[in-house]
Amino acid sequence: MSLPPSAWAIYRRLLGLVGPYRGVLLLALLGLVVEGAAAGAFGVLTKPMVDETFVARNREFGLLLPLAIVGIFAVRGMAGYLTDLYMAKAARGVARDMRVRAMDKYLRLPGLRFDGEPVPSMLVRLGSDSDQVAQAVVDAGKVMLQQSLQVVAMLAVMLYASWRVTLAVLLLGPLIAWMMDKVGRRYRRYGHKVQETSAQMMLAADQALSNQQEVKVYGAREMEMARYTKLANDNLRLSLKVEATRSISSALVQLTGAVGLALLLYFAGREALAGRLTAGGFVQLMISMLAIIPALKQLTNVQGMLQRGVASAERLFHVLDAEDEVDTGTRPLQRAQGLIEFRDVSLRYPGQTQPALERISFIARPGTVTAIVGRSGSGKSSLVKLIPRFYDPDGGQILLDGHPISEYRLVDLRRQLAMVGQQVMLFDGSVVENVAYGELQQTTSEDVQRALSGANAMEFVAHMPHGADTHIGVKGGKLSGGQRQRLAIARAMLKDAPILILDEATAALDNASERLVQEALAHLIPDRTTLVIAHRLSTVEHADQILVLDEGRLVEQGTHAELLARGGVYAHLHAMQFREAGA
Known part of the structure; x- marks a missing residue:
């Protein structure tokens, strides 16, 4: 088995994942040993099978040998x-564990990670990468142990039959090891590229299918198909x-076996002429050699499974080793x-030359509405994402009730916030499960009914x-867009x-839906500190204060x-929107 030092380190780490499955793996290992011993026992029986049955014509073996076999x-x-x-x-358990660990890790990563890695790539890690890891850590291990024990058992039989002939045939060992090393290197090189192109294909398909309406309207089907076809061809x-690597390696192993x-035939003939090898002993050598060749072929083929698994593990460990969201707060907050x-809050995204926010200062008081307006890209969404600490500022401070928000635990800080966005997050569940999301165990049906009524949602839920x-x-x-918004409210x-x-x-609602949502918001806003990102300025005319952002500055x-x-x-901005509305 040919792996570079870095890959060996990954594989050793993978082996650590099988700890919870030691019991079942020990039983499996016992089964492998019995399999190998049975193969060796059959090899041992081939000598008396020939010598006693066909040469000596011993009738006592005529029934015993078939029963033994x-x-x-x-x-x-x-x-x-x-x-x-x-x-x-064990294999499916390891795959399950890796999926669960990776999913949990993704939900603990900072917001910047989701800006840099598309969701389809995350799904590849949770899906096929986890399966490849299971194959590498358990399935490949099974094949290696199984076939290695087969080789050892058959070599023992060969040595028992004729150690001179066996040692002569073993001269091919270094050649086989060299071939397996070459095959392993080639597998690593191309196996990793195959996985990368698979992730790119999924990303391209996700983009085209998720935006199929735009693809059709703008006549971009041929362009998207050309992009996807190129990736599929790669x-x-x-x-x-x-x-081809697998096939060539198999052919070389078979040629080496031939x-x-x-060599076995040549040296066995010499031994037979010298009177040191019987016909049964020759058959014993031949059958053992014929059993070793496919075992060596399997050991060569397992390189592909192993290399793909190590490459997938490397991708998963890259996620699992990433830093969690910084959460060092200790101040209690009920x-x-x-x-x-x-x-003086400033924020710059990695790789960007211009700051997303620069020296922002303001106060939002309880019971007031603070509207945040500005052109697209002015930093409105970046500003509100700092409050739940989806991002941390590069400079300045954000205080809640007079204390820096970094002093509070993330779970306590985020418990103080509710968010309603343009893109509403809903799940394939019931209305109750979506409204009581995160609070399902502590919520009564009366609580849900009151919330639905206050949000003008009973009008359609009923x-x-x-x-x-x-x-x-x-x-x-x-649901319609307005209905989804009212469930979010x-x-x-x-x-x-x-x-x-x-x-x-x-922003994305028609006038009738907007009126219903605005009425629902009117029930939600009182007695809270409300921050509103607004595109239509007419919706924030009654705000207690309006912050106007431009290129990240207040x-x-x-x-x-x-x-x-x-x-x-x-x-x-107001005049422009007034002219557009008038037109």
């Missing part, structure tokens, strides 16, 4: 069944190289008053086939957090009337 293969079959069963338990080309058989203060227990489809696909009402963040919650601050009277950026 049946018994050997019955034992071998039972041992093989136990081996396969317990190896499968994947095919690399996969064929892997298969040379070994030729329910915040909701006083938020930004002091007409569903099973009421609040009706399933709403993947991502709420059975009901969820925020049920949480009853002191801080509310609204991120363009009505350029204006005041009420609607004050900012209009100032005649600055806000007045210009």
